[in-house]
Amino acid sequence: xxxxxxxxxxxxxxxxxxxxxxxxxxxxxxxxxxxxxxxxxxxxxxxxxxxxxxxxxxxxxxxxxxxxxxxxxxxxxxxxxxxxxxxxxxxxxxxxxxxxxxxxxxxxxxxxxxxxxxxxxxxxxxxxxxxxxxxxxxxxxxxxxxxxxxxxxxxxxxxxxxxxxxxxxxxxxxxxxxxxxxxxxxxxxxxxxxxxxxxxxxxxxxxxxxxxxxxxxxx
DNA sequence: GCGACAG
DNA sequence: ATCTTGTCGC
Numbered sequence: 001x002x003x004x005x006x007x008x009x010x011x012x013x014x015x016x017x018x019x020x021x022x023x024x025x026x027x028x029x030x031x032x033x034x035x036x037x038x039x040x041x042x043x044x045x046x047x048x049x050x051x052x053x054x055x056x057x058x059x060x061x062x063x064x065x066x067x068x069x070x071x072x073x074x075x076x077x078x079x080x081x082x083x084x085x086x087x088x089x090x091x092x093x094x095x096x097x098x099x100x101x102x103x104x105x106x107x108x109x110x111x112x113x114x115x116x117x118x119x120x121x122x123x124x125x126x127x128x129x130x131x132x133x134x135x136x137x138x139x140x141x142x143x144x145x146x147x148x149x150x151x152x153x154x155x156x157x158x159x160x161x162x163x164x165x166x167x168x169x170x171x172x173x174x175x176x177x178x179x180x181x182x183x184x185x186x187x188x189x190x191x192x193x194x195x196x197x198x199x200x201x202x203x204x205x206x207x208x209x210x211x212x213x214x215x216x217x218x219x
Numbered sequence: 220g221c222g223a224c225a226g
Numbered sequence: 227a228t229c230t231t232g233t234c235g236c
Contacts, residue, residue, distance in 0.1 A: 045228070085226095138226090139225070141224075162223085226227050
């Protein structure tokens with residue numbers, strides 16, 4: 001698939017924040033609710049700052065893999081909370097470009113709207129590709145939330161600066177919640193539904209687990 | 220000012 | 227993210 005470079009690569013943290021502030025206006029918070037083909041993305045770090053980036057495309061109904069791509073590279077930016085996306089973006093974009101099928105949804109490992117400037121990795125990938133995207137985080141990042149009930153499907157809003165920016169969602173009974181936020185062209189209700197649907201077992205969505213395993217095994 | 224801070 | 231042992235449970 002084709003991915004547009006909507007910005008030059010930032011040289012420092014201020015430039016990176018400026019990119020986020022500029023692209024934030026392109027995020028759309030509504031979109032389709034049906035996703036025949038979904039993709040999971042994840043990056044594995046090894047050595048100094050080497051990394052492998054994996055994209056696994058799954059049939060949206062059966063959750064069977066239909067295509068896999070792995071790329072290798074180096075972290076493209078130092079780790080700064082809030083600018084995390086710039087580390088992995090080039091490798092992930094290259095992997096997406098090598099896909100022969102275009103997914104209907106990107107399931108990203110990290111945050112979308114629930115981000116200090118409202119533009120996390122899931123928003124960034126969504127805007128560059130134009131595809132619906134959502135983010136799943138494993139630890140709280142921004143905002144405040146109550147602990148959801150213990151049963152699968154229970155959720156509470158994540159509130160940041162007076163706005164709901166995501167949900168703490170229990171994907172399995174008595175398992176630590178995950179943190180769901182919108183990336184691009186998707187409603188929060190839809191993102192929540194999809195995360196549950198894509199997580200028939202374990203804590204994290206199948207697409208992310210598969211991408212994690214693939215990136216790890218091809219280091 | 221100090222610590223904490225997606226992965 | 228990664229460095230790391232054992233342990234409990236399906």
